[in-house]
Amino acid sequence: MNLKGFHHLTAVTADAPGNHHFYTKNLGLRLVKKTVNQDDTSAYHLFYADGAGSPGTDITFFDWPVGRERRGTHSVTRTGFRVAGEESLNWWQKRLAAEGIAHEKIAEQAGRLTLNFEDPEGQRLALVADSEGEAHPWDQSPVPAEHQIRGLGPITMSVPDLRHTDVLLTKLMNMVPTGSFAGTHVYKMGAPGAVGELHVTVDPTLPPAQQGAGSVHHVAFNIPYADYEAWADRLRSMKVPNSGPVDRFWFKSLYFREPNGVLFELATDAPGFATDEPMDKLGTTLSLPPFLEGRRAQIEAGLKKL
Template identity: 60%
Template structure:
């Protein structure tokens, strides 16, 4: 039983209008679902992805009016976004610097070319050359040429106080493999991979973990990450993961139907929220693929409350 990679990552924005402009305008990602947080319907839940809304490409945001994140340990500290090739990274360096944001330089990290940058709220991101390891689904209406578009998520970087406790859960509970270590920015980073060994060196299947015993614990807020989700291909394996967590006495949410996928949440020992999510049914379940994200979508159990929900949301375009 193997997780197959990163499913989605959910972060926090206190400025949903600016968030929408940044991720669809500057980054050229597709808004594939405009819905609400199912646990707090006063907040948008925005999903940005590739042209076909494939699992593994979703960068999502909760619209919470929160103070800025306090950076520190026991948090998801950087989100990888995959692109294809050195030319793409050169395109993005020029595009991001022209926009005036916080942008670094193209450097090699862990044998891959990377470009770190931040969005307007300080969300820490990095573009990573994935070597074209997976097929891509460009969006024809993107502001970015197809060959340079963001292809998906990965790797995801965690910063934790206690590496051995996190490593134990990753390897003994979640069946990841510890595949290598590397040095970056004066620290040692440990790489854990999902899937079969033949799929190694695919950033879409990697979690990178940095141990930092000195920093205070992070405080969640705008510009920070809420949780990361991992892919399981079908409901049979999803149920098997629930059984596994219960047998190992890992506290979890129990199975939750999010309509677009099935979810199972738990916290690793340093407190970071993990989710296991199914690849399907997918975002085209209630909207045509051609018009995804163009109107507010609600799962069936929230549809009777549409008028009240819409009245409580601010228009964001």
């Protein structure tokens, strides 16, 4: 029961049209699913991923009318995206500069060249040189295929105290500690490269974060569809408070909080985003799970245009 790395990461925006422009036009990701928050249908839930909508490649956003995040601990603090290598990082550094996007210099972090930057709402992101795994470029991306984002990883979270979080990561989730750098501890999952790395920074001096635009809502870890019931049993047997089984239609989920309050999700690698749309039409219309289909007219009337 090893995790297959990250499945997706869900963040918060207060500007769905601006968010859509940045992630598709500036970063060149594909909108693979345009839907709504299943628990709050007034809000978009937008999924951006690689050309095939592969698990482990998508960053998703809830669109809520909120102010900016107050940064702090007990939170996910940076989302990594993998690109092919140093040549791609150099290409991206020039692109970010040309687009006026705030960014740092390329530097080594956890043994990989990394380019930190932010989106217009202050969402903290990074591009990481890592060519592990398959790439599925999007043929309509404004970014050349060889430089396109290949997927997620690593993802960094902040906690004031590592002890109980470490127990959950290693004993429940079967992650392996592999070292540390600059106060950040690296945990490895059962996937090659950065998509299988969770970075945990320990800083007891920071105040608790307050969610808002630019914050991360939760991080989801990739599990095989066949292991879903076993993971539900594992959470129950280890007495971890959790959501119980949740069917999101495109994947099945289990939600729980790690000891410092960061919301985790286990999400299955199937059935996938092509369940209700042809692969070449992903994200082109509002997609609703069957239990919301009867409310389509009402839901569409409450959504802004992208």
